[in-house]
Amino acid sequence: MPVTKEVGRPGPKNDVIGGVPTLHYLDLKSRGRGQVIRLFWEEAEIAYKDVRYSLEEFPEFKKTKLGDMNPTETVPVVELNNIILTQSYAILRHYARLLDAYDGDLLSEKYWVDAMCDIAIDWRTLFALAFFSPDSETRYPEHKAGNRARFLKALNTHLRRGEHAQGGPFVLGKKITYADLVIYQICHDEQLTQDGKGGLREYRRLVQLLDAVETRPNIARFMTSDRYLG
Template identity: 65%
Template sequence: MPSSKQVGQESAANKKIGGVPTIHYFDFQSRGRGQVVRLLWEDAGIAYTDVRYSFDEYPQYKKSKIEDMNPTATIPVVELNGKILTQSYAILRHFARQLGAYDGETEDEKYWADAMCDIVLDWRTLFIQAFFSPDKDKTYPAHEKGDRANFLKAMQQHLTSSDLSNSGPFIIGKKITYADLVLYQICHDENLTQNGRAGLKDYPRLAKLIDAVEGRDNIKKFLQSDRYLG
C-alpha cells in the first residue's frame, strides 16, 4: 500500500491556492520532478497530503489509479478541489501564479525564469537516460564528464552574464522563482549539493544560488527534518 502523510498546517498560502493539495509520487528519497513540487510547497508554507508509491507497487497503482487521473500514467499527479494537475513544471507555474510569487514580476523576469527552467528540463532528460540505463556503470560516468559538465558550464555562464542574475543570488536576482528550485533539484539529484559542494567548485555562481536556496528558512527546516530523505 502507498503511504499517505499529512504535512504541515493550513496557512494563508493554502487559502491562496484554494485548499490542501495531494501529491502522488514515488517514494524515492528526496529526488525527482515530484520532489521539486514538494519543495515549492515547503518553501511557501503550504500544507499538503503526501502520497508515496514504492517502485515495486507502482505498476499496480499505475493501472488502477494513476491512469484514471492522468491518461499518460505518469507522476507526479496533484489533486486539489476535484481538479487533477499533471506535468511537474506546469504544476509549479500554476501554483506560482496562484501564490503571486515564484514567477517574476516583469516579462523579462518571467522569460528568464522560464528559459532557465527549460534548460534544466533538457539536462534532466539526459540525466534520467544515463542514470536509469541498464548500462549505468558506463552511461552515467560518461554523462558526468559530457552532458552534465556542459550544462554546468552553461548555467555558470548564464548566471554570470545576465543583468538580472547578477543583481542577486537567484536567477532573477533577489527574489526566488520556481526555476531556482528546479535548478536546485537537478543539482541535488546529481549529488552536486552534497559533500561540501565539491562538484560545484568550478561553478561559484551556481554554488551561490544553491546556498541561497538552502538558506531559506522553510527549506532549511525541511532539510533538517525527517521528511528529507537524502
C-alpha cells in the same frame, strides 16, 4: 499500499490556492520531479498531503488509479478539489501564478525564469536516461563528463551574464523563483549539493544560488527535519 502523510498545518497560502493539495509521487526519498513540488510547497508554506508509491507497487497503480488521473501514466500528479494537475513544471508555474510570486513580475523576468527552468528540465531528462539505463555503469560516467558538465557550464554562464540575475544569488537576483528550486533539485539529485559541493568549484555563481536556496529559512528547516530523506 502507498504511504500517505499530512505535511504542515493549512495556513493563509492554502486559502489562496483553494485548500490542501495531494501529491502522488514515487517513493524516491527526497529526489525526483515530484520532490521539486514538495520543495516549492515547503518554501511557500503550503500544507499538503504526500502520497508515496513504492517502485514495486507503482506499475499496478499506473494501470489503475494513476493512469485514470493522468493519461501519460506518469507522476507527479496533484489533486485539489477534484481538479487533477499533471506535468511537474506546468504545476510549478501554475502555483507560482496562483500565489503571484516565484516567477518574477516583468514579462522579461518570467521569460528568463522559464528559460532557466527549461535548461534544468533538459538536463534532468538526460540525467534520468543515463542514471536509470541498464548500462548505467558506462552511461552515467559518460553523462557526468559530457552532458552534465555542459549544463553546469551553461547555467553558470547564464547566471553570471543574465541581466536579471545580476547581483545574485538567485535566477532573478534577490527574488527566489520556482526555477531556483528546479535547478537546486537537479543538482541535489546528481549528488552535487552534498559533500561540500566539491564537484562545483568551477561554477561559483551556481554555488551561490544553491547556498542561497539551502539557507532559505523554510528550506533549511525542511532539510534538517525528518521529512528530508536524502
